[in-house]
Amino acid sequence: MRDGLNAAAKGVPAVALVTEDFWPQGNFVATSFGMPDIPRVQLPHPTAGTGAESMRLIADKVVAEVIAALEGS
Amino acid sequence: MSDLLAADSEIAAIEQLHELGCTDGLPVIVPTPERVERMVLATGLDAGMVLGEMGPLLGVCTVEKLAAAAVMAGCIPDYMPIVLAATQAVMEPEFDLTEMQATTFGTTPLIIVNGPAISACGIASGFGALGPGHRANASIGRALRLAMTNIGGARPGSSDMTLLGHGAKFTQCLAEDEQNSPFESLAVSRGFDTSQTVVTVIGTEAPHSVMHFADADDPDSPIRLLNGFADMLAAPGTNNAALGGGQAVVVITPEQAGELAVAGYTRSSIADHIVDRAKTRSGRAAFQSPDDVLIVAAGGAGLYSFVFPTWCAGAHNNRSVSKAVELDQSCEIPWASAS
Numbered sequence: 001m002r003d004g005l006n007a008a009a010k011g012v013p014a015v016a017l018v019t020e021d022f023w024p025q026g027n028f029v030a031t032s033f034g035m036p037d038i039p040r041v042q043l044p045h046p047t048a049g050t051g052a053e054s055m056r057l058i059a060d061k062v063v064a065e066v067i068a069a070l071e072g073s
Numbered sequence: 074m075s076d077l078l079a080a081d082s083e084i085a086a087i088e089q090l091h092e093l094g095c096t097d098g099l100p101v102i103v104p105t106p107e108r109v110e111r112m113v114l115a116t117g118l119d120a121g122m123v124l125g126e127m128g129p130l131l132g133v134c135t136v137e138k139l140a141a142a143a144v145m146a147g148c149i150p151d152y153m154p155i156v157l158a159a160t161q162a163v164m165e166p167e168f169d170l171t172e173m174q175a176t177t178f179g180t181t182p183l184i185i186v187n188g189p190a191i192s193a194c195g196i197a198s199g200f201g202a203l204g205p206g207h208r209a210n211a212s213i214g215r216a217l218r219l220a221m222t223n224i225g226g227a228r229p230g231s232s233d234m235t236l237l238g239h240g241a242k243f244t245q246c247l248a249e250d251e252q253n254s255p256f257e258s259l260a261v262s263r264g265f266d267t268s269q270t271v272v273t274v275i276g277t278e279a280p281h282s283v284m285h286f287a288d289a290d291d292p293d294s295p296i297r298l299l300n301g302f303a304d305m306l307a308a309p310g311t312n313n314a315a316l317g318g319g320q321a322v323v324v325i326t327p328e329q330a331g332e333l334a335v336a337g338y339t340r341s342s343i344a345d346h347i348v349d350r351a352k353t354r355s356g357r358a359a360f361q362s363p364d365d366v367l368i369v370a371a372g373g374a375g376l377y378s379f380v381f382p383t384w385c386a387g388a389h390n391n392r393s394v395s396k397a398v399e400l401d402q403s404c405e406i407p408w409a410s411a412s
Contacts, residue, residue, distance in 0.1 A: 021374035045374050046328055049287030049294075 001026040004040065005033050014038070015069040017062075019045035039069035075137055077106070090141045090145075094222050095213065097243055101145035112140035116149035116157055124157075128171025130226025130284070133162065137390030138224050139216075139309035146244075147208070147214035151194050153411045154398045155160050155189035158272040159246075160183045162394040163217065169387025173276045174227040177275060178187035178312065180276040180384040182221075183322060184214055184246035185369055190398065191248040193408030194252060198250035200373030203241070203280065217360050236407055239279040247371055253327035253333035254370030260338055262368075263395045270409075275367060275393035277322055277381035284376055287332050295336040298329060302380055304349035307359040311382040311410045314353045319385025320365040320393055323347065326372035 004016030006048050018026040018040050028036050047055060077095075079088035085272040086103040090096050102108065120137035127134050131407060136157075143156045163170050163182055173180055186196050197207035227233035235242070251258050262272035287316065288294045307314045307320050313321055316342045323343075325333070344363035350398055351359040360366060372378065384391045400409055 019374075046287070049289060049332075051289030053287060 001029045001038075001040070002033075004038055005030065005035055008038055011066060013070050015066050016040040016065070017043055019043045019047055021045040039072075041065045041069055075135075075141065077107075080112045086095075094228055095219075096145070097218060097222065101219070102147055103409045104141040104144040106220040109137060109140045112143050112148070112150055112153055113137055115153035116140070118157075119406070124161055126406040127164060127174075127221060127225030129175045129232050130224070131171075132224040132226055134164065134220065134224045139220055142220040142223060143212075143216040145219050147200070148216050149212075151408065152209055152213050152216070154270070154406060155184075155186060155190055155194065155213050156197075156220075156270055158215050158270075158396045158398045159274055160214070160220055160404040162272055162274040162396040163221075167392040168276070168394050169389050169391045169412050170225065172223075172382060173391055174221060174233055176384060176386065177236050177369055178384045178386070179235050179237055179239050179242070179278060181239075181242040182214075182217055182243055182274045183277045183381060184217065184239070184294040185273040185275075185322075185367075186246070186248045186270070187251065187258045187265070187273070187399075190270040190408060191251065193200055195243070196246070198246035198248040200249040202371055203245060208225075210248075210291045211244050211245045214246035217246075218242065218244060222319070241279045245277070247369075248368045250327050250372075252397070255330055256340045259367060259369050260395065265395065265397060272398065273322060273393060273395040275322060275381075275383065276391050277383050278311075280324065280379040280381050282377040282379055282389065285329060285378065286376060287329070289332075289384075290368060295333050295338060296346075297407060298332065298378070299338075299346045300350055302378070303347045305380045306347070306382055307353060309354065312361075312385045313351070313359045313382045315383040317353075317359055318361060319355060319358070319383045319390045320367060321383055322367045322369060322381035324369045324371050324379040324381070326374065327370050327376050327377050328374050330370045343368055372387035 004014040007014035030036050041044045077369050080089050114137050116135045122136045124134045194209045196209045221227050265271045283323050285298045302323050313319055344366040348360045348363050
């Protein structure tokens, strides 16, 4: 979330990828840094460590949402 | 009936308790007769009933004195059956409480709760369960500590000779995450059934984190995790390695427990692996039996699980004790009343 916030603060289009278990923390940080509406997409938890194939499937599932968030739609 | 102190105000009473060395250094709830009586009522027992003896002072622990500690710690009556069971557990001879309270080592009871009281009392098992912010966890563990201070007489530098101490000596209580654990509960593994509320106590150091990057594509990933537990527990400098013959706790986060379960590990095969691997540099085993490794599923999501080395000394090597919370006694507490 902080990476997304930092990029957005520099004017770089950004979308934060946040896993389910850290979603509330992401909302908290986004609000406390004054960017409650920063684009973010939820990933299942865990995503890291689940293996290349699993991560590919997750990426396929969320890629459209990530692009839509970057396009601001 | 315990001795009564007098003070002009609540604040003056707290200051008096500080001056008498009856606190843990933080403000307490003043144990007025009314508050203590309400806490006693929650036990369903007589106020003067003797629960046991606490060293090094060899103070007699009555229900009323324990209730006073629970009030001071900030407990509500619903927590009292847990405090009672934990206190009875530490007074069992195999826990070696008197020696444990007096040692130069940094050890303190870890209270692990299983069963229906977890949800009824709101005892946390997830993110930060052993840290600040969870009232039940904080006050239950603190009640036992205040009992050990005021009834057992353990005070730093004169009777509790811990060289440095650590934060968990204020309070150390958590629930097992039974809901998200892939394994049977700790209490079931120790012969209890799931309908019972069970308190397990063990004297431990503060937790040591074990970092683990899971990799589902690496068949050795679960073994790396297990080796991490074993190597931390048998690291030079731990009492488990130096003295041997003791026990230890491994708190595995549900996420990492899930990785082990998918790989086919059970509670007992995890303990087997740790015991086989946990050896000193000279090859001496840190543990004598898989039963000496207590496995608990708890903690939030992330890269860390935790090991808790122990003191391993005392006449019984400071053994863990489990106690079922007695029902039928606490008729004032809805969750503890038998249906």
